Amino acid sequence: MAQNTASVRDTAIVEVDDVTTAFPSSDGGTLTVLDEVSLTLREGEIVALLGKSGSGKSTLLRTVAGLIAPTSGEVRYRGRPINGANPGVGMVFQSFALMPWLTVQGNVELGLAARSVSAAERRQRALDAIDLIGLDGFESAYPRELSGGMRQRVGIARALVLRPDALLMDEPFSALDVLTAENLRNEVMSLWAQPDFPTKSVCIVTHNIEEAVLMADRVFVLGSNPGHVRAEVGVPLPRPRDRRHPLFAQTVDRLYALLTGTGTGAPGTAAAPVAATPLSAPLPDVSVGGLAGLVEIVHSHNGQTDLPDLADELSFEVDDLLPLVDAAALLGFIEVDGAQLFLTEDGRAWGRADIQESKKLFARLSAAHAPLVRTILKALENSDDGALRDDFFLDLLRRGFSGADARVQLDIAIQWGRYAELFDYDADSGELVLGEVAAAFGV
Known part of the structure; x- marks a missing residue:
């Protein structure tokens, strides 16, 4: 791109300075989603926010957009603190977020109408954006007539028509099939390479490591619960990116190590098992x-x-x-x-055990290393009759998770515990009951 010069790259568009974002929790306390996050989005670069569930990626992007106010810290656009919607950004959502009663052109014009742009200028700018993103001929179509990839093109055109300084993209390709996502990703990168591309920077949220390496100049790896910056990694590859380049694989490996907590400066759960709690080390959502x-x-x-x-x-x-x-x-x-x-x-x-032996081994390891399973076992053992209602554990989990995520965590623990015969669960009464196997592990 023409703007990709060293002097331009020194120009900050958005600065996130020590931002913490917290929301009220159901128990009357607060749920911290972002913890002291700082980053800068500069002209002429693409930045990726890479992280797992619970890392606050989307919350951070919405904070940059001014849709969520930080609890503490500051977001600045061109050096000025924002106290509402960020005037310099356009946003593309994972779910497309189109108005079903509006045509393609009507959806693209929506943001311009909100800014009181005249009808004639709205029409021309919308048609230009629709043409730019490859949807000319579909101006009068409704969202229901479009494929997923075409609907996301409308979402991109709706953001670009505002001619934003920064384009914010919240997992824009994750709702698409693999081939459509790859094609649209390549087209976005082709547009970025054009000197007249109507935006100076892109910030994309993703959980896809290869997508981050394919697109970004810098990748911020976010840790979880609460979200925080674990590392910043530059991608030293020319565009267009070649997956077969040795540096591509090296960068993917490095990001993977950081994302899983096995890289330098990013201790994983296993590194501090004694300190692990159900809130600091959530159970992965797997069967x-x-x-x-x-x-x-x-x-x-x-x-x-x-x-x-x-x-x-x-x-x-x-x-x-x-x-x-x-x-x-x-x-x-x-x-x-x-x-x-x-x-x-x-x-x-x-891997080589029979069913009963595999259950015993799983019981021993989950009682020792899965924090929530261990917490449930200890609580049940200390109860008068070896039984507790699930609400007790959900209330504790809501101190660090949303209500839905707290339920997911408990359901995972129940599945693991039932398989290992450490405890049982009555869905009708909502009661967890200590199993006989648990006594063997001294919890």
Whole structure:
């Protein structure tokens, strides 16, 4: 791009300075989503916000847009603090967020109408944006007549028609099929390369490591619960990016290590097992069967495999496998070194055990290493009759999770605990009951 010069790159468009964002929780306390986050979005660059669920990526993007006010800290646009909607940004949403009763042109004009732009200018600018994004001929179509990829093009055109300094994109390709997402991603990068592209910077939220490396000049890796900046990684690759370039694989591996907490300066859950709590080390959202499948596959690779190679072999993205990898590492079935997975002795034993032996081994490891499972066991043991209602645990979890996420965490723990026969759950009464197997682990 013409604006990609060193002097232009020194020009800050958006500055996020020590931002903390918290919301009221159901127990009357607060739920901190972002914790002291700082970053700068400069002219002539694409920045990616990469993180797992719970890292506050979307909240951070909406804070930059001025849609959410920070609890503390400051967001500045061109050096001026924002106290409402950021006038210098346009936003593209994962869910398209189109008005079904408006045509393509009507949807694209919507933001201009809100800014009181005249009808004639709205029409011309909308038609130009529609043409730019490759939707000419569909101006009078309604969203229901469009494919997912075409609807997202409308969303992009609606943002670009505002001629924003910064284009904010919240997982814009994740709701699309793989081929459509790849095509639209490539087209966005082609537009970015044009000297007359009507925006000076892009910030994209993603959980897809390869997408971040394909698009971004800098990647901010966010940690979770609450969201915080774990690392900033530059991507030293020319455009267009080639997945076969050695630096591409190296950057993917580095980001993977940081995302999973195995990279330098990013301690993972296993590094501090004593301090791990249900809030600081949430359970990965995976089933026992899925976890067993991963262990079996690694076992079939002689107990060692490269994660990007495994993802390619299974026709998945690397980040699709991350929850399974996190769960296996949390329980001690595998060890992670960068992007390499190694089965532990417990992992090998679980892979070759019969059903009853696998249950016993899973019970021992989940009681020892899964914080929420361990907390439930301790609480049940200390109750008068070995039983407690699920509301007790949900109230505790809501101190660090939203109501929906608290329920998900408890459901995962219940599934793991029932498989291991550590405790049972009555869905009708909402009661968790201590199992006989639990006594063997001295909780």
